[in-house]
Amino acid sequence: MNLKRLGRAVGLLAALTLASPAATHAEDIVRIASAYRTTTLDPALSAAAGNIETYGQLYGRLIRRAADGSLEPGLAESWAVSDDGKTVTLKIRDAKFSDGSPITADDVVFSLLRVRDLKESAYSAPLQQLAEAKAGDAQTVILTLKSAFAPFVGNLEVFNTGIVSKKDVETRGEAAFTTTPVTSGPYVVKEWRPNDRLILAANPHYWREGYPKNDGAELIEVVDDNTRVTMMIAGELDAARGVPWSQVADLKGRDGISMPLEPSTVIFMTLLNHSRAPFNDLKVRQAAAHAIDTVAVTKAMTFGYAATANTTLPGAVDFHDKDNPGLGYDVEDAKKLLKESSYDGKPATILITDSAESERLAVLLQAQWAVIGLNAKIEKVDGGVWWERVPGADYDAAPTWWYNETPDPDLAVRWALCGTCGSESYYTKYNNAKVDELTETAARELDPVKRGALYKEIQTISTEEVAQIPLYYPPYANAYGNRIKGLMMTPSLQWTLEETEVVQP
Amino acid sequence: MSRIPAIGLRLVQLLPVLIGITIVTFLLVKLSPGDPVRLMLGDRATEETVAAVRAQLGFDLPLWKQYLSYAGNLLQGDLGQSIRYRLPVLDLILGVMPRTLFLATYVLVLSIPATVILSVVAARHAGKPVDQIIRILSVIGMTIPVFWLGIMLARFLGVELGLFPVSGYGDGFIDHLHHLFLPALSTSVWLVPMLVRNLRASILEQMEADYVVASRAKGLPARYIFGRHILPNSLLPTLNLLGVMIAFLIGGSVIVEIVYAVPGLGGLMIEAVLARDYTVIQGLTLFYALGTVIVTLSVDLISTWIDPRVQL
Numbered sequence: 001m002n003l004k005r006l007g008r009a010v011g012l013l014a015a016l017t018l019a020s021p022a023a024t025h026a027e028d029i030v031r032i033a034s035a036y037r038t039t040t041l042d043p044a045l046s047a048a049a050g051n052i053e054t055y056g057q058l059y060g061r062l063i064r065r066a067a068d069g070s071l072e073p074g075l076a077e078s079w080a081v082s083d084d085g086k087t088v089t090l091k092i093r094d095a096k097f098s099d100g101s102p103i104t105a106d107d108v109v110f111s112l113l114r115v116r117d118l119k120e121s122a123y124s125a126p127l128q129q130l131a132e133a134k135a136g137d138a139q140t141v142i143l144t145l146k147s148a149f150a151p152f153v154g155n156l157e158v159f160n161t162g163i164v165s166k167k168d169v170e171t172r173g174e175a176a177f178t179t180t181p182v183t184s185g186p187y188v189v190k191e192w193r194p195n196d197r198l199i200l201a202a203n204p205h206y207w208r209e210g211y212p213k214n215d216g217a218e219l220i221e222v223v224d225d226n227t228r229v230t231m232m233i234a235g236e237l238d239a240a241r242g243v244p245w246s247q248v249a250d251l252k253g254r255d256g257i258s259m260p261l262e263p264s265t266v267i268f269m270t271l272l273n274h275s276r277a278p279f280n281d282l283k284v285r286q287a288a289a290h291a292i293d294t295v296a297v298t299k300a301m302t303f304g305y306a307a308t309a310n311t312t313l314p315g316a317v318d319f320h321d322k323d324n325p326g327l328g329y330d331v332e333d334a335k336k337l338l339k340e341s342s343y344d345g346k347p348a349t350i351l352i353t354d355s356a357e358s359e360r361l362a363v364l365l366q367a368q369w370a371v372i373g374l375n376a377k378i379e380k381v382d383g384g385v386w387w388e389r390v391p392g393a394d395y396d397a398a399p400t401w402w403y404n405e406t407p408d409p410d411l412a413v414r415w416a417l418c419g420t421c422g423s424e425s426y427y428t429k430y431n432n433a434k435v436d437e438l439t440e441t442a443a444r445e446l447d448p449v450k451r452g453a454l455y456k457e458i459q460t461i462s463t464e465e466v467a468q469i470p471l472y473y474p475p476y477a478n479a480y481g482n483r484i485k486g487l488m489m490t491p492s493l494q495w496t497l498e499e500t501e502v503v504q505p
Numbered sequence: 506m507s508r509i510p511a512i513g514l515r516l517v518q519l520l521p522v523l524i525g526i527t528i529v530t531f532l533l534v535k536l537s538p539g540d541p542v543r544l545m546l547g548d549r550a551t552e553e554t555v556a557a558v559r560a561q562l563g564f565d566l567p568l569w570k571q572y573l574s575y576a577g578n579l580l581q582g583d584l585g586q587s588i589r590y591r592l593p594v595l596d597l598i599l600g601v602m603p604r605t606l607f608l609a610t611y612v613l614v615l616s617i618p619a620t621v622i623l624s625v626v627a628a629r630h631a632g633k634p635v636d637q638i639i640r641i642l643s644v645i646g647m648t649i650p651v652f653w654l655g656i657m658l659a660r661f662l663g664v665e666l667g668l669f670p671v672s673g674y675g676d677g678f679i680d681h682l683h684h685l686f687l688p689a690l691s692t693s694v695w696l697v698p699m700l701v702r703n704l705r706a707s708i709l710e711q712m713e714a715d716y717v718v719a720s721r722a723k724g725l726p727a728r729y730i731f732g733r734h735i736l737p738n739s740l741l742p743t744l745n746l747l748g749v750m751i752a753f754l755i756g757g758s759v760i761v762e763i764v765y766a767v768p769g770l771g772g773l774m775i776e777a778v779l780a781r782d783y784t785v786i787q788g789l790t791l792f793y794a795l796g797t798v799i800v801t802l803s804v805d806l807i808s809t810w811i812d813p814r815v816q817l
Contacts, residue, residue, distance in 0.1 A: 033766075037776075039545065039589050048547030119557040122546040178592055194590045194597055195776055196768040220673075222766045226656055227672060231766065234664045234671045384539025384781045391543070391552065402548065415549065422551045 028502035030217040030484055032495065033228045034241035037221045038198045041189065042177035043160045044115050047123035049493065052159045052405070054219065056494040057200055059162020060184040060207065062090055062108065063153060065492065069318075069407050071154060075103060075163055075184065075207065076141075085148025085446055092139045095207035097165050098183045103207075105135035107184075110166035112143075125411060125422070126155035129443075148444050150451060151408040158405050159494065186212040186498035197221060200497075212498035213486070229479075232257060238484045238502075239495075243477040245302045256482045261305060261475040265407070265491045267314040268301070269468045270350075270365060270399040271390065275429040278348055279396055283341035284374070285466035288397075289327040290334035291372045297364055298472040301357070305477070309470035311459040312417060316473065316491050317409040319455035324463060326470070334372045347375040348396035353386045361399045361471075390427045399471070402426065405492050409455050410443050417462045430467040512802065519798055523791065527579065530790045531572050534783045541588045541781035562588060575787070584788040589780050594788035597773060604674050605769035607681055608761075609754045611689040613747075616696050620743070623697065624704035625736070631709055639705075643698035655691045655764035662687060672766035688765045692758065696750060703746050707739040714738075737811055744811070748804035752797040 036050030043055045064074040073079075077093035095103045116127040129152055132144040145152060155161070168182040176182070180189050186208070187200035201216040220237070222228045228240040229247050233254065243251055243259065252259045272279040272288070279285050298308045307315055310326035350365060352358040359380065366376045376397065381389070389395055404412040414421040418439045419431025435458055442454035463470070476489050487500040542558045543550070559565055563574070578585055584594040627639040663671035675684035711717060712735055720730045759771030770789065777785035808815045 039780075040591065046545065046547050047549040048545075051547070120546075120554065120561065122554065123549040124554075125549065174591060178590075193600060193768075194587075194592060195601065195773050220766070221768070222672065223772075224763050224766070227659075227764055227766050230656070230659045230664060231672045234659075234667075236670060236672055382539065382779060384541075384544055384779065387543045388538055388540050423549070 028214045028505070030214050030239070030487065030497060030500050030502065031220060031237050032217060032239040032241070032487075032497075033220045033222040033231060033237050035221070035223050035225070035228070036241070037195070038192070038219060039194070040177065041181050041192065042174075043162045043164065044118050044121045045177075047160065050221075052493050053495055054198060055159045055162055056185070057187045057217070057219075057497055058181065058183045058185045058189070059164060060095070060103075060186075061157055061162050062092075063157040065154075065157050065407075065490065067490075069491075071157065074157070075108070076156075079153060081153065085150075085444075086145045088143040088145070088153060089136070090141045090143070092141060093207060094139070095184070096205040097168075098188045098203045098205055099165070099168070100205055101165065101167065101182075103163060103165075103184055104138050105141045106138075107163055107166045108141045109133045109135050110169070111163045112161065114164070114169075115160050121160075123160055125414060126158040126161065126405075148446060150443055150446050151406070151410040154406055154408045155411070157492070158411075159492070187216065190216060195221070206498075208498070213501045214484075214497075217497055217500075232479050232481065235481065235483075238481045239487055240479045241476070241489070243479050245305055245477060248303065248305060248477055251479050257479050258482070259477065259479050260488065261477065262488050263316045263491055264474065264476045264489070264493075265314040265316045265404040265412075266401055266474055266476075267309060267403070268306075268361070268399070268401045268471045268474065269309065269312070270361075270397050270471065271395070271426055271428050271468055272430075272466065273393055273396050273398075273428060274425075274431070274467075275393050276396070278341075278343045278346070278374075281342045282465060283337045284343050285469075286327070287334045287337035287341060287343075287372060288369060288374060289466045289469045290330045290337065291368050291374065292365065292469060292471075293329040293368065294326070294471055295329070297361075300364060301361060302472060302474055306472040306474035309472050310463075312462045312467050312470055313409055313412055313455075313459055314404055314473060316407070317404050317412055318407045319409050319452045321456045321459045324456075324459055327463065327466065331371060338372050338374060343374065345373075345375060347377045350376050350378045351386060351389060351395035351398045352378060352380055353383050353400075354380050358399060365397065365399060393427060393429055403493060407491060410439075413439050413442075413455070413458055417458060417467055425467055428468060430462070430465070432461060432465065432467075435461055512806075515798075515802055519795075522798075523794060526790060526794050527576060527787065528572070530787050531575065531783075532568075534781070534786050535568060535571070537781075539781045541783060544780050545589050575784075579791075584791070585784040587777075587782055587785050589777075589782045589785075594784050597785060598770070598788060598792055601769050601773055604767055605755060605758065605762075605771070607674075608685050608688055608692075608758060608767065608769065609751060611682070611685050612692045612696060612754060613751070615689055615693045616700065617747075619693065619697050620700040620704060623701045624708060625731075627701065627705045628708035628712070631705075639701065643701055646694045646698040649694065651691055651695055651760045652764050654694060655687070655761060658687050658691055659765065674767050685767065688758075688761045688767055691764070692754065692761050696754075699750070700743055700747060704739060704743040707742050708735060711735045711739045741808055741812060741815070744804055744808060748800050752793075752800045755793070755796050755800075 038050055038054045040046050040051060043059050060075045062074050062076040064072050066072045075092060075095055076090040079088060079090040081088050092105055092108060097103055112127060112133050115121050116124050116130055129145045129149040130143055131146045134142055136142050163184045165182040169176045183203055186203055186206050188203045190199040190201040192198050198219040202212050225244045229243055231237045232240045248259055251257050272285055274280050294308045298306050311321050311324045313320050350362045352362045362378045366378060369376050390398055415423055416426045418436050419425050420436045438454055438458050442451050445451045478489055480487055483504045485501045485503045488496050542555050587594055587597055623639055627636045630636045659671040662668050669687050670684045673684055675681050717730060717734060759775055762769045762772045774789050
């Protein structure tokens with residue numbers, strides 16, 4: 001009897017905890033799963049994967065990048081660069097924000113200066129050369145640069161330079177971005193469920209006629225790799241980002257799923273701490289590099305789907321030096337170099353985050369270094385600690401990856417190889433005055449051929465000096481279902497979601 | 506007999522516990538390494554930007570000042586704002602709570618009848634093959650890792666047979682039941698054996714008790730003795746175990762949540778810890794503490810109802 005009552009109580013509880021009613025699925029909603037989360041809708045506030053993909057769907061940029069990598073008009077229908085390269089004049093097209101208000105030159109100036117000047121701006125580097133931005137008239141923007149700067153127009157395509165509504169941001173403040181921001185891109189936020197998913201709906205005022213070619217999308221955050229694959233196979237997704245390499249062959253072989261393995265600007269490498277022993281000694285760094293069979297590492301890590309890295313820059317950026325022979329695998333040479341070096345046998349710390357991939361990579365490095373007598377111990381920490389210790393230069397080696405948000409190598413060099421550009425060569429403290437100087441010269445050089453030669457020199461110097469040990473260039477391991485057509489990820493980490501059609505309901 | 510004063514006393518006793526919890530979690534998260542601001546801004550932010558945002562959030566103040574302002578807000582019912590999402594912590598928690606409660610309830614609905622039936626069958630046939638089989642299955646159920654079972658069930662029942670969705674929680678009551686079946690089943694496979702072992706043992710113990718022997722001697726029907734005396738008296742220890750398990754389910758269903766992509770309280774906690782989202786960690790801990798107290802209080806109340814000799 002009491003049991004019966006207990007049963008009834010449980011039943012009642014079940015009825016009471018009916019979850020909130022969620023959106024019903026329309027037929028042409030594109031469902032994409034990724035491990036990376038949307039944590040803010042404000043384009044100025046983050047440069048973390050997850051947010052980068054989201055910004056591109058919400059905020060239109062002045063310039064777009066065509067599939068072949070060339071620049072084409074975006075919110076700016078045309079632009080002109082003055083002969084001295086110091087003034088860029090952009091004509092803003094007749095376009096509207098998602099609330100129906102016109103996008104004006106004032107909004108453009110506001111958005112760009114916000115990214116450059118806001119104290120909390122996560123990544124102001126793409127606009128560092130901007131000296132002054134002003135509106136000529138309602139539809140004309142005049143940007144004055146500190147000096148001629150070859151990558152500047154291309155940088156107006158970077159993920160955080162999207163145009164936001166001046167009026168809305170000034171009226172609502174921080175709240176403008178917490179739930180339903182006024183957008184200028186192909187989508188508006190239908191519902192944001194933090195820690196779960198972002199539901200997008202087509203922006204009815206989007207300037208590109210006939211786009212987006214779908215009603216909306218769900219960016220679903222699924223942290224577990226296996227779960228994304230299972231969902232993909234079960235047909236619960238149209239696209240999954242980051243399929244584990246071990247499962248690529250299986251997915252490729254399945255009906256209705258394709259894996260085009262699009263090129264990315266991602267580079268896997270290991271950071272070396274140049275500010276303390278043992279890797280402050282060039283000979284130890286060279287020995288460490290020669291000890292690693294990068295071809296075998298590439299194969300072991302990615303089942304051969306990636307290309308072996310040969311220079312310190314990502315393989316897909318412009319001016320990547322394909323002819324650079326790389327550091328080469330030579331155990332005897334490595335042993336000799338280590339013997340000549342100041343290395344005293346103390347184990348170096350390989351600092352990694354807690355993921356199966358980094359652990360595998362760290363074990364491979366450790367084993368190959370052991371062969372030449374370079375001792376290393378692996379220290380596993382979570383992302384929070386890793387990001388405290390690496391900027392603090394409290395590590396010896398740290399295998400990880402980075403990518404470049406645009407094909408132009410300028411930002412890549414500033415991030416990973418320049419000692420005086422803020423990040424001190426990705427916190428390795430690698431500092432070569434010649435490389436720093438070349439970085440500035442190359443950015444100001446408007447002739448592509450001469451620029452190419454300068455970046456070649458940067459790669460030669462930094463690879464020979466082992467600024468980092470380049471390992472491999474992976475493509476994107478994204479899986480796509482045949483319910484949709486036209487979706488891919490660009491090298492700049494942006495989904496071509498607006499081009500995506502739902503072909504099979 | 507009124508239980509109100511006893512319940513009131515319990516709630517008053519809760520106060521110092523909660524204050525203690527706020528202090529401990531505050532110190533734990535603040536003193537552990539890792540910086541939420543760096544994680545929030547992403548790789549490319551400069552050290553100056555990180556410092557500016559830290560100052561804006563008040564992280565550069567002395568710890569005691571930070572705690573006082575946190576506690577002050579708490580007194581006004583304000584759990585604060587998530588550092589990462591810049592949204593109220595309470596909204597984040599309430600946003601995912603229905604799923605977790607639904608899943609926990611679902612697990613109970615599946616587990617309780619299964620536990621009672623299996624335990625009764627096992628106890629009544631103690632030592633016989635049926636009992637042996639149930640015991641072997643229990644050991645298997647308890648030792649299979651939940652994440653592995655989850656993946657296998659999803660691949661087999663979800664992908665190969667197409668019977669159940671492998672992710673999400675659906676829209677509407679029936680859809681929730683459909684979507685959450687595999688997560689609930691995976692959890693039950695682990696929970697039921699634990700409860701069965703406990704309940705079977707206490708039924709066996711009660712079957713040998715003097716009053717049962719006396720009832721039999723009096724000539725009462727076996728079915729009556731079992732339903733009226735043995736079972737109710739055996740339930741109490743299992744009920745207490747169940748209480749602990751429910752509290753655990755509410756906070757600890759992380760693995761199942763991750764495998765089946767049903768973001769609930771557990772997933773929120775893990776993410777908050779990884780992102781060092783202090784305010785969310787503190788808010789959730791308070792929630793768990795409250796939840797645990799409510800569950801144990803309910804178990805105690807049900808216990809007094811089943812067995813009036815039990816005092817609160």
